[in-house]
Amino acid sequence: MGKKELREELLKALSDGVVNFEEEKVKETAQKVLDEGLNAYDAVMNGLAAGMEIVGDLYDKHEYFVPELLMCADALYGGLDILRPHIKMEDLDQRLKGQVVIGTVQGDVHDIGKNLIKMMFEVAGFTVHDLGRDVPLEKFAEEQMRTDSEIVALSAMMTTTMMGMKKVVQMIKEKNPNVAIMLGGAPVTKDVTDLFGADGYAESAGNAVQEAIKMISRLREMQK
Amino acid sequence: MAVMTSRDRVLRLLAREPVDTMPCFSGQGMVTLPAIETLGIRFPRVHLTAENMANSAIRSMEMFDFDSAVVPYDMCTIPEALGLGVSIYEEAEEILFPTIPEKWGTPEEVRIPSDYPQRGRMPLVSQAISLLKEKIGGTHAIGTWILGPFTLAGQLVELDILMKMAIKARTKVEALLDKLVDLIIDLGRHYREIGADYVNLREMGTGADILSPRMFELIVQPRLRKIFESWDSPKILHICGSTDLIIELMNDCGAEAISVDHKNTLSETRSKIGSEVLLLGDYDGFNLPGQASFEEIEQAVRRCIESGVDAVWPGCDIWPEIKSENLKAINSAIKELGRSPSPAVGRI
Numbered sequence: 001m002g003k004k005e006l007r008e009e010l011l012k013a014l015s016d017g018v019v020n021f022e023e024e025k026v027k028e029t030a031q032k033v034l035d036e037g038l039n040a041y042d043a044v045m046n047g048l049a050a051g052m053e054i055v056g057d058l059y060d061k062h063e064y065f066v067p068e069l070l071m072c073a074d075a076l077y078g079g080l081d082i083l084r085p086h087i088k089m090e091d092l093d094q095r096l097k098g099q100v101v102i103g104t105v106q107g108d109v110h111d112i113g114k115n116l117i118k119m120m121f122e123v124a125g126f127t128v129h130d131l132g133r134d135v136p137l138e139k140f141a142e143e144q145m146r147t148d149s150e151i152v153a154l155s156a157m158m159t160t161t162m163m164g165m166k167k168v169v170q171m172i173k174e175k176n177p178n179v180a181i182m183l184g185g186a187p188v189t190k191d192v193t194d195l196f197g198a199d200g201y202a203e204s205a206g207n208a209v210q211e212a213i214k215m216i217s218r219l220r221e222m223q224k
Numbered sequence: 225m226a227v228m229t230s231r232d233r234v235l236r237l238l239a240r241e242p243v244d245t246m247p248c249f250s251g252q253g254m255v256t257l258p259a260i261e262t263l264g265i266r267f268p269r270v271h272l273t274a275e276n277m278a279n280s281a282i283r284s285m286e287m288f289d290f291d292s293a294v295v296p297y298d299m300c301t302i303p304e305a306l307g308l309g310v311s312i313y314e315e316a317e318e319i320l321f322p323t324i325p326e327k328w329g330t331p332e333e334v335r336i337p338s339d340y341p342q343r344g345r346m347p348l349v350s351q352a353i354s355l356l357k358e359k360i361g362g363t364h365a366i367g368t369w370i371l372g373p374f375t376l377a378g379q380l381v382e383l384d385i386l387m388k389m390a391i392k393a394r395t396k397v398e399a400l401l402d403k404l405v406d407l408i409i410d411l412g413r414h415y416r417e418i419g420a421d422y423v424n425l426r427e428m429g430t431g432a433d434i435l436s437p438r439m440f441e442l443i444v445q446p447r448l449r450k451i452f453e454s455w456d457s458p459k460i461l462h463i464c465g466s467t468d469l470i471i472e473l474m475n476d477c478g479a480e481a482i483s484v485d486h487k488n489t490l491s492e493t494r495s496k497i498g499s500e501v502l503l504l505g506d507y508d509g510f511n512l513p514g515q516a517s518f519e520e521i522e523q524a525v526r527r528c529i530e531s532g533v534d535a536v537w538p539g540c541d542i543w544p545e546i547k548s549e550n551l552k553a554i555n556s557a558i559k560e561l562g563r564s565p566s567p568a569v570g571r572i
Contacts, residue, residue: 062436065433066433066434067387067436067439070387074388106320107318107320107321107323109323110383111384112384134311134323158321163319163543163545164318167318186465192510
């Protein structure tokens with residue numbers, strides 16, 4: 001088998017493994033990518049991320065739901081953990097350079113959506129500063145200032161914790177209006193996003209993944 | 225019939241008997257900041273004594289002309305009683321509801337101590353219901369709620385682990401759900417015995433934006449059926465988020481009333497479930513009482529009624545930081561626009 005055919009076969013195996021949440025198969029394939037001397041970054045973007053793109057479509061079509069997304073995410077991470085240390089410096093130049101501060105606001109301990117969007121940022125090559133969950137509001141602004149991140153992503157699953165995001169948006173925008181702020185969570189709507197002065201939103205874990213997939217798809221297109 | 229009391233209005237509606245007008249009530253938390261402020265207590269304190277819980281519920285009810293009072297306000301009372309810690313955020317300036325900071329790692333680790341009703345804040349909730357019975361039981365309905373088994377399991381075990389195990393190790397998840405079903409049955413009966421007029425089963429973690437309809441049918445629906453078979457009427461099932469795909473399954477759980485939030489397509493739901501079942505919903509408990517104009521309020525209430533609800537009620541907890549004039553306008557519009565019969569309930 002030629003190098004080109006081998007590459008295509010392994011990329012497909014990575015993608016299929018993510019879609020079918022076969023974590024062990026993804027790990028084995030990722031290792032094979034390295035053993036065969038193929039490009040790790042290519043495998044992440046056109047294997048793992050491509051698989052997650054299909055997963056996003058399946059979520060959109062109501063064929064996959066959050067438990068399936070989580071299983072797919074585990075499979076993706078299985079491959080990412082193996083491949084990421086081997087991404088070459090010249091690939092880094094092509095990567096979307098950026099930093100994001102991410103966390104679930106104080107009063108909310110639900111972090112599924114936050115972890116999924118974090119994963120997609122990592123796949124896309126962002127440096128992610130994960131503050132965790134139940135994060136005091138001022139911590140987001142402090143971390144953004146400390147890291148000079150371009151994006152802050154806030155998550156709140158419940159109406160009862162959503163209001164905290166408004167304060168965070170105000171704190172960050174006062175100091176640096178150019179920071180892009182993404183809101184996520186079940187109670188978040190476009191009206192809420194506008195009201196709070198944020199820049200984008202996703203109302204569910206699946207939507208968050210979809211939004212991130214669109215971003216990664218654009219990146220993959222740019223690199224073709 | 226003499227003048228209908230608030231309690232009559234709610235209970236008759238839940239029994240599908242004619243009422244004078246649509247009641248204003250809820251099966252979710254509806255404590256408000258303006259009410260708490262008149263009591264001179266801070267928000268975190270409403271969760272910590274039976275008196276604060278009951279008095280804040282009564283004051284919220286009186287100030288905004290609700291037909292019922294509802295306790296408790298947070299989802300942590302049972303997990304706390306089972307042995308998990310709870311964050312109350314006593315020093316927070318913002319409104320923060322209690323949360324469970326650390327959950328169990330697997331469903332097998334969950335233990336239900338036999339004395340759980342005496343642990344944590346469980347006695348406070350019972351006392352608060354008894355206080356409501358004593359203070360307003362003759363005139364107003366007393367509501368309470370309990371989380372459904374899957375949602376409660378998600379308060380006890382990390383949700384991502386629970387969801388993945390629902391696929392990979394379903395029997396372990398089902399074993400936990402069965403234990404919780406027994407707890408929920410007992411607790412619902414207890415709350416009714418001490419004075420609650422209705423118990424809303426809130427299974428909000430099972431909407432179709434989270435679980436597949438197949439998973440709902442497989443692991444959630446049979447357990448909801450068992451709970452409703454074991455409870456006396458009225459029986460209310462609430463699920464928020466995306467419910468269009470599972471509304472028929474919800475309707476087949478044995479509840480007499482189905483409650484949804486604003487992500488449900490009410491008119492389609494009504495045509496799917498027919499006119500015998502009570503439909504409750506679905507105004508936005510954050511936007512309408514806190515942000516909307518009077519015109520938007522009237523439109524929202526009218527839309528709910530025209531879409532076929534039997535009672536206009538919030539699709540989730542009412543966000544405590546309401547505008548008083550908005551909540552008054554909502555309840556006034558419900559009573560005014562709710563004078564005509566609804567699909568399942570006639571008018572006197």
